[in-house]
Every structure is written in structure tokens, then in C-alpha cells.
Amino acid sequence: MSLLSLTAHWIDSSFTLHNVVLHASELRGSHTSMRIRNDIEEMLAKWDIDNDKVHVVMRDNAANMNKAFADMGVQSLGCFAHTRQLVVIQGLLAQRSIIDAVANARQLVGHFKHSPKAYSILEDIQKDLHMPTQRLQQDVSVRWNSTQYMMLSLLQQKWPLSVYAADHDLPCMPSANQWALMEKAVVVLSPFEELTRAVSAATGSAADVIPAITVLKRHLSREESTDAGIKTMKRTLLEAVTERFDYAETEPIYSVATLVDPRYKDRFFTSPDHQELAKEALIREVEIMERKRKAGSEVSAEEPPRKSPRRGGVGCAAANSSFVSLYDEILEGNVVESRPVSTSAVVTQVEAYLAEQTIPRSENPLHYWRAHATQRPALADTAMKFLCAPCTSVDSERLFSAVSNVLDEKRNRLTADKVQVLVFIKKNLQYTLKKSVQ
DSSP states (O other): OOEEEEEEEEEOTTOOEEEEEEEEEEOOSOOOHHHHHHHHHHHHHHTTOOGGGOOOEEEOSOHHHHHHHHHHTOOEEEOHHHHHHHHHHHHHTTOHHHHHHHHHHHHHHHHHHTOHHHHHHHHHHHHHTTOOOOOOOOOOTTSTTHHHHHHHHHHHTHHHHHHHHHHSOOSOOOOHHHHHHHHHHHHHHHHHHHHHHHHHSTTOOGGGHHHHHHHHHHHHHSOOGGGTTOHHHHHHHHHHHHHHTTTGGGOHHHHHHHHTSTTTTTTTOSOHHHHHHHHHHHHHHHHHHHHHHHHTOOOOOOOOOOOOOOOSOSSOOOTTOHHHHHHHHHHHHSOOOOOOOOSOHHHHHHHHHHHSOOOOTTSOHHHHHHHHTTTSHHHHHHHHHHTTOOSSOHHHHHHHHHHHHHOOGGGTTOOHHHHHHHHHHHHHHHHHHHHHHO
16 A cells, blocks of 8 residues: 655744644555645645645655655655665665675575574574574665664674584575674664664754764764775765765755754854855844744744653764764864854844854753743744754654554455554553563
8 A cells, every 4th residue: 555644843832842643645546746746735735734834845755756846836855864775775885795795694694584493593502602582684675774784683693603504504604704894884884873763763853964964974084994895885985975965055954954953053064155055044034033023923823732842862872872972073173263243133143142052962952942032032933943844754654654563454444543443552552561571
């Protein structure tokens, strides 16, 4: 079943982030841009959402989706995580030795996936070696980071696999050089995996894109003593990141969102020209918000029931991660110099905000704006507009995953209300089982 979903994301007046599923419908027949456009317009019309109320649409990277929103006259951006995955695939395919190592790894995991007996023997070996019983992970082309997870699972079970190979036949076994290549590849790809988890979190936003790209470039451009054997892969990854995300710093959705995120501000721009363009875009947005406030043209909409504020860092990985340390390194290397005094009230407000020190990445930027909304109201309104946008289509992906766990061939005639009941029962059953285990 092909599904087309519509989720909404917004920040309310108390600076609490909300997201809801508004609509999901089956997409039958040819998936042309015209068909997608008509379905999306029907969804928006059902909820009385005019195009001018839409800040931006985050979609997948398919050409038909891009054209559909372009024809609608609605600004849209492709899923950042999808593009990041294309970068990883490009890097893995750039070096023949890596391709061969991954092919052998895939064949080895496939042997155990198709033989319950072989898996039972491997689990017995793990127990004999006093190791936790862990299953090998197969990579799937449509699942992000799955190739890295596959190599990592093999590296963790290298000893049990060697014991198994001594007494049993295997279709292949990685050579010493291939084991070393996989170890190095996992290290190089680990920041990509951390980045995927960060931007795919419920609190990830468009503000995370430019800093993440800057950190990835710095990570990949460093020459390490352990690069021997994977230099081609690493160079290709850097070139792919640069090529596929060359537009990010000049895209106002990303650049303005980065500036109004007090964790980042203007510290992660790699080009002074791009930094200046971003500031000009921010000033224009703040001026618009200022005029709206003075004209009293804002319309207060009835807010939906409030959810509990989301706690914790927004898109922040583990504190001891080497990837995270690069963020701190970039912030320390971009010390704010004294800025020229301006006569414009808006420019003065923006310059004063940017001159302040950034807040830690572990803090929530919405908490900052909640505390400073009265001090800088127009800037806070701009932050409310730009920080609500996610940078991935993960919410739709999660919706499809949830549906696939409920709908199957034996339950293909379920009505919407029965589906909701089943989801409720399933969630409560999982909660009960979890509490029982604890």
C-alpha cells in the first residue's frame, strides 16, 4: 500500500514544540506530480490551511514530490537524512576494497540469517566465551546506517565467528585486511550515524543542518594516521558532502534557523559572504515581525491541547562523543569581534543578540526564547517561525512503520476507529510487558 501523509509542526506562544499527524491517505495508481499536488491540496483544504500559512514543507527527495510543491507555489526542502544517506552510499562505493569487504560481510551475515542451526551454534559459542548473545545485523538498502551496523555487529562477534569457522563451513570469511578496513570504515562513518540520530530526534530542527555539515567537513578533512586503506573513501565522502549540501548556507530556511538558534548563531558558517547574506535575511524577517506587531495584525489562533514541554538537548548526541567535541572546537575558534554600532533598532537588536555567547548544545533553544521573549519580541517571533521546521521526513516514516505493525493481509478491512483501538492495545501491551520485565 502506498501512503501519502501530512504532519504539522508548530511552536505555541509558550514556546512549546508540537507535532501532529493531520492526514494520511492511500496513493493509488501513478504517482505523478499532478496527482500528488491534488492530494496535498485536498488535505490542506480539509484543515483550512492556506498556502500562505505554510512556512516550509519537508518532503522526501523524489522528483515528483519536488515538482508537486513547486507547482503549488509552496516552498519545500528535501529530507536532510535521505541526502546524508546518499553521501554515505557514494563513499562506500568509491573504493573497490571497501565494496569487496562489505560484499563478504553481507554474504557472511546472510548465511546465519538463513540457517537457524548455524545461529544456534554461534550463540552457544558466544555463551562458552562468556560473551552476550547478540544477533548479526543485515544491511538493508532503505534503512539508514544499516551497512555500518552490519560491519559493527561483525566486528563485535569477530572472536566467536573465528571459533565457528574453525569447525564449520562458511561461504566466506573476511581476510585480515578486510577486518581492518571495516574497523576503519566504522570509525569514519560514526559521525554520520550520530548525526542521523540527532536530526531524526523529535526535537531536531532546520537549525541543525548547517552546523552538522560544517562539523562533518572538518571531521572528513582531517588526516589521521589510521586513514591508510580508506583515503579514497574519506575523500569521496568529503566531496559528496560539499557537493550535495553546497546550497545549505544560502538557503534562508536553514540559515535564518541557524542564526535564531542560540546554540549556534553565526558561528558555523564557512563563508563570510554566506554569513552576511544570512544576517540580512534575518533582519528582513525581524523587520516583518516588527511591522506586524506595530500594526496589531497578528491573529491569535485557538491553540490545541498543550503537550508537556520536551526536555533535554535538541538534537544533541552523547556528551563524550568526539563528534560533539568538534562543535565546541568550532565555537571556540569563532570568537565574536566587536560589531559596528547601527542606528536601526532592528539591526541593533539582531547585532546585540548575535554578540552574546552561545548557550550549551545540551540546552533547549526554546527555553532560551521563552525567557527572552519580552526582551526581544520580534526576534522571538522569528525564532518561533523558523525553529518549528524539522529537517527530515522522519515523522512520516514513523507513521508508516506504525501502520505496518497494525495492518496486514489478515486485517486489511479494518476501519479507522478499529485501527486506533488496535494501536492503543498494542502500545499498552508493550508498556505492560516492559514493566513486567523491570
